[in-house]
Every structure is written in structure tokens, then in C-alpha cells.
Amino acid sequence: DIQMTQSPSSLSASVGGRVIITCRASQSITSYLNWYQQKPGKAPKLLIYGTSNLQTGVPSRLSGRGSGTDFTLTISSLQPEDFATYYCQQSFSTPWTFGQGTKVESK
Amino acid sequence: EVQLVESGGGLVKPGGSLRLSCAASGFPFSKAWMSWVRQAPGKGLEWVGRIKSKTDGGTIDYAAPVKDRFSISRDDSKNILYLQMNSLKTEDTAVYYCTLDGYIESWFFHVWGRGTLVSVSS
Numbered sequence: 613d614i615q616m617t618q619s620p621s622s623l624s625a626s627v628g629g630r631v632i633i634t635c636r637a638s639q640s641i642t643s644y645l646n647w648y649q650q651k652p653g654k655a656p657k658l659l660i661y662g663t664s665n666l667q668t669g670v671p672s673r674l675s676g677r678g679s680g681t682d683f684t685l686t687i688s689s690l691q692p693e694d695f696a697t698y699y700c701q702q703s704f705s706t707p708w709t710f711g712q713g714t715k716v717e718s719k
Numbered sequence: 720e721v722q723l724v725e726s727g728g729g730l731v732k733p734g735g736s737l738r739l740s741c742a743a744s745g746f747p748f749s750k751a752w753m754s755w756v757r758q759a760p761g762k763g764l765e766w767v768g769r770i771k772s773k774t775d776g777g778t779i780d781y782a783a784p785v786k787d788r789f790s791i792s793r794d795d796s797k798n799i800l801y802l803q804m805n806s807l808k809t810e811d812t813a814v815y816y817c818t819l820d821g822y823i824e825s826w827f828f829h830v831w832g833r834g835t836l837v838s839v840s841s
Contacts, residue, residue: 613783646827648764655816655831656756656764662824699764703826707782708754708766 614638614702618711624719631687633714635700640680644704647676647685650713651696659698660685690716721745721830723817728835735807735839741800741817741832749795750774752820754828755802757813765813767791767802769820784810807839 615638625631635645643663648656658667660676663683673688687694695718700711727739741753752775755767768781770791779791790803800817814834821829 644825646825648828650764655833656828657831658827658829661821661827665824701764701828706769706780708769708826710764710766713763 613707614641614705614709616700616702616709616711618698618700618714620714621712622715622717624717625690626719627690627692629690629719631690631694631716633685633698633700633716635678635683635685635711637681637683637702637704641702641704643679644702645676645678645683646701646703648699648701649694649696650699656699687716721819723819723830723832725815725817725832725835728815728837730838730840731807732841733807733809733839736803736805737807737837739802739804739815739817739835739837741802743798743800743817743819746819748793748798752822752826753791753793753800754818754820755791755800756816756818756828756831757811758816758834759810759813762813767815770800804837807837809839811837812839813837 617636619634645663647660650656664676675686697713697715722744724742754769768791771778788806792801816834817832818828819830
């Protein structure tokens with residue numbers, strides 16, 4: 613199985629600040645990497661698919677990049693609605709696996 | 720509007736069984752690939768399994784922890800996805816989400832239901 617490791621597990625940031633979350637795969641997954649956002653008590657929501665493609669309606673302050681084993685999710689200017697937990701997920705091969713999550717909290 | 724509504728969760732004893740349903744609307748269900756994803760209390764997300772559309776072969780894949788105990792099926796005439804869970808263990812306690820899977824350059828969990836809570840406890 614492909615292991616996905618996110619870092620950090622949590623971070624504190626201020627509104628307007630820049631946030632970078634890293635996701636590393638245990639083997640190459642080419643560009644089969646997706647990002648989700650989850651708020652407490654809610655279902656996850658797709659943000660980015662195929663490493664860098666923004667889902668419809670997702671603001672452009674979010675961006676994704678990477679290839680092979682190393683990927684990042686960047687929020688260029690953190691907004692109040694961005695405080696949440698973020699998960700990466702690989703769909704290169706089954707079992708599809710998620711990172712452990714990164715909780716973004718208010719500083 | 721695409722909508723997924725799970726039902727069937729509840730409290731069950733270890734070793735027991737439960738069947739979850741996911742009612743789908745707003746898209747051509749028979750053509751869709753669908754998955755179940757679960758989340759234990761306070762934990763991360765775990766893919767449970769996926770069923771392809773019948774036109775794509777109807778293949779079903781499962782995660783190792785549930786293989787041989789869980790079974791995914793679909794009724795395309797009713798637009799319902801099922802998850803039959805047998806021999807339940809305490810570690811199966813989780814919110815279970817059904818998802819509509821999408822593909823553009825990568826497979827992804829496109830739309831999620833609100834989830835249904837399964838609690839396995841004596």
C-alpha cells in the first residue's frame with residue numbers, strides 16, 4: 613500500500629498569512645494526488661484534483677503543485693473560512709490512501 | 720443538484736451486522752463509480768471500497784481491514800448504493816460516507832454525503 617505522510621500535523625497561522633502543507637508519498641504517484649478540506653462535523657470537500665486543478669468554486673488563493681512523491685498545498689492569504697483540517701489522498705493505485713491530516717488553526 | 724444521503728447507521732454489538740444505504744440523485748447513477756470512506760471518531764479518513772459502474776465491469780475493490788467482512792453493491796434501478804457490514808469489530812466504529820467518484824487526470828472523491836454513524840460496542 614502507498615503511505616501518505618503530511619506535515620505538519622497542525623499549524624497556527626493568522627488571517628492574511630501564507631500556509632504551506634506538504635504531502636509525501638511512499639512511492640511515486642505521478643500526479644494522482646488530491647486535496648480535501650474538512651470542517652468539524654462536516655463531510656470533506658474536494659479542493660484540488662490531479663495535483664494542481666482547482667475544483668469549481670474553490671478560491672484561487674489555494675494552489676497545489678508537485679509530482680512523483682512530493683506535493684504541496686499552498687494558501688496564499690489565509691481567510692477565516694480556511695481554518696479547517698486538510699487531507700491529501702492518492703489515487704495512483706488501490707487501496708486509495710489519505711494522509712493523516714493537517715489542522716490549520718488560528719494564531 | 721447532486722445529492723447523496725446515507726442511512727442505516729446505528730449501535731451494533733461486536734460480531735453483528737448492519738447494512739448502510741446511500742440514496743443518490745441528480746446524476747446518472749448507473750454510470751457512476753461510487754466509494755465508501757469512513758472516519759473513526761477524532762481520526763483521519765480511510766477508504767473502505769469502491770464499485771465501478773456495470774458498463775465498466777462492475778468491479779469491486781476493498782481495503783484490507785474490511786475485505787471478507789464488508790460487501791458493496793448497487794441497485795441501479797433505485798439509484799442506491801449499499802454497504803453490507805458483517806462480523807463487525809469495535810474498530811469499525813466510524814462515520815461512513817458514500818462518495819461519487821470522478822475522473823479528470825486523477826480519480827477523486829467528487830461529492831460526499833453527510834455520513835452515517837456506526838457504533839460497534841457491547
